[in-house]
Amino acid sequence: MNVRCSFEMAQSLRSALYKEWAKRVFAIECSSNSEPLYFALNPTPQGPWDENSCLHQLLTRAQTYSVCIASDNKITGAESYVRLRDQLSRLPERCRVMELMAFSPNQQGSLIKGFLIQDDQHLKETERVLQELVRADGQTALCSYTRDDGGRIWQRLRLLTAGQEREVSCNCICRADRPQLHPSVLNIKNSVIFCKYEDAYGVLAECVGMVPKAKDILQLADQCDRTCRKGPFPVIAIEGLDATGKSTLTEALRNSIQATLLKSPPDCIGHLRKTFDAKPPPVRRAFYALGNYITASTIASVSEKSPVIVDRFWHSTAAYAIATEISGKVDNLPPLHHELYQWPQDLVQPDLVLLLTVDAEERVRRLERRGEMRTKEEIELEANSLFRQKVEATYRRMENPACVVVDASVSKEEVLRNALLVIKKHCDSEQT
Ligand SMILES: Nc1ncnc2c1ncn2[C@@H]1O[C@H](COP(=O)(O)OP(=O)(O)OP(=O)(O)O)[C@@H](O)[C@H]1O
Numbered sequence: 537m538n539v540r541c542s543f544e545m546a547q548s549l550r551s552a553l554y555k556e557w558a559k560r561v562f563a564i565e566c567s568s569n570s571e572p573l574y575f576a577l578n579p580t581p582q583g584p585w586d587e588n589s590c591l592h593q594l595l596t597r598a599q600t601y602s603v604c605i606a607s608d609n610k611i612t613g614a615e616s617y618v619r620l621r622d623q624l625s626r627l628p629e630r631c632r633v634m635e636l637m638a639f640s641p642n643q644q645g646s647l648i649k650g651f652l653i654q655d656d657q658h659l660k661e662t663e664r665v666l667q668e669l670v671r672a673d674g675q676t677a678l679c680s681y682t683r684d685d686g687g688r689i690w691q692r693l694r695l696l697t698a699g700q701e702r703e704v705s706c707n708c709i710c711r712a713d714r715p716q717l718h719p720s721v722l723n724i725k726n727s728v729i730f731c732k733y734e735d736a737y738g739v740l741a742e743c744v745g746m747v748p749k750a751k752d753i754l755q756l757a758d759q760c761d762r763t764c765r766k767g768p769f770p771v772i773a774i775e776g777l778d779a780t781g782k783s784t785l786t787e788a789l790r791n792s793i794q795a796t797l798l799k800s801p802p803d804c805i806g807h808l809r810k811t812f813d814a815k816p817p818p819v820r821r822a823f824y825a826l827g828n829y830i831t832a833s834t835i836a837s838v839s840e841k842s843p844v845i846v847d848r849f850w851h852s853t854a855a856y857a858i859a860t861e862i863s864g865k866v867d868n869l870p871p872l873h874h875e876l877y878q879w880p881q882d883l884v885q886p887d888l889v890l891l892l893t894v895d896a897e898e899r900v901r902r903l904e905r906r907g908e909m910r911t912k913e914e915i916e917l918e919a920n921s922l923f924r925q926k927v928e929a930t931y932r933r934m935e936n937p938a939c940v941v942v943d944a945s946v947s948k949e950e951v952l953r954n955a956l957l958v959i960k961k962h963c964d965s966e967q968t
Pocket residue numbers: 776777778779780781782783784785902903905906944945946947948949951
């Protein structure tokens with residue numbers, strides 16, 4: 537496909553996506569621990585706002601813009617979003633950049649991600665950088681926000697049309713209710729959580745051009761037995777945040793119950809983790825998801841002959857993906873029993889999942905002892921703490937099988953003893 541053709545395709549797709557623009561609800565994430573501010577659009581003037589409201593102040597205090605990326609392809613869309621975030625670092629230093637989401641309430645996959653930019657110095661440079669972004673591709677839309685004499689706020693959407701940046705719609709900002717679910721929930725399924733082998737396989741197959749090594753993984757997956765049945769011996773997955781003692785416990789359990797130790801992702805693709813960790817979220821998550829299926833085929837055969845201990849499995853893949861994708865507070869996570877917390881039907885299920893938990897201070901001590909607490913991580917401790925809370929809360933919400941929590945803050949010997957007690961109790965009750 538030539539450049540012009542792909543550019544035109546992007547433009548027609550973009551027109552389709554932005555046609556419904558005025559029906560969208562917008563959410564601005566001002567900070568990671570506060571509720572987003574929501575607003576909707578209306579082409580006719582809406583009653584003036586309470587000038588003291590947070591949203592009014594946010595949109596009128598400085599020269600305000602927003603930029604959004606629209607794409608019907610989850611891989612290129614995610615790539616463009618990462619690129620846009622990087623490009624915004626070229627904005628003048630004093631500009632404040634916040635995350636923005638445009639979505640159709642309750643409509644799966646409808647989320648368009650972007651950023652709100654505030655420039656309290658009204659710099660020409662800001663306008664220039666943003667216009668350049670719009671001109672550079674057919675996917676980026678730029679909005680500016682203005683206040684009229686009646687105290688109303690208007691959003692003007694500008695797009696590149698036939699080579700010219702034009703205003704294509706102007707809508708008055710009005711109140712919108714907080715949706716039942718946080719908007720980022722709308723784009724998780726099939727984008728970073730793949731509930732079927734084919735879905736994860738499809739993403740890796742699509743990205744072979746971008747990551748040629750994906751071909752090796754697909755070949756390995758092709759050779760795997762896709763059975764969902766395991767053997768008669770117990771299969772126990774060990775889960776938890778990093779440095780909670782998973783490797784320590786899995787090794788100890790191997791010796792105690794003469795188990796075979798497996799992990800996900802398995803060693804045969806472990807060397808590709810760095811490569812995939814650097815790719816856009818859909819590609820990275822598809823790598824781990826397919827890794828689980830490759831491990832599953834080994835679980836199915838090994839559990840015919842011995843107990844199996846798996847160091848991380850599906851729950852890790854889901855918990856990290858959900859916690860990364862859902863911005864802000866723990867309360868923003870999908871509620872209990874949401875479909876995202878369910879085990880994929882086509883993946884071998886462990887008999888038991890142990891979730892190791894360690895209080896934050898002890899976990900930091902363990903990381904330090906391993907020499908892994910770097911200054912940058914220390915600086916980010918606050919943000920990380922929220923992320924860790926979300927990962928652990930997600931683990932605790934997983935179902936079929938749910939995690940059994942084991943306090944891993946105690947000595948290594950006690951952790952092993954407690955884990956063995958849970959395993960014995962669970963396996964005895966399975967047999968009766
Ligand atoms: N119960 C314990 N008490 C004290 N230290 C422990 C305990 N369990 C593990 N450790 C130590 O904490 C560190 C992290 O343990 P380990 O490597 O087993 O964690 P992990 O969960 O497998 O980490 P990762 O997910 O990052 O690989 C190691 O230095 C280990 O010796």
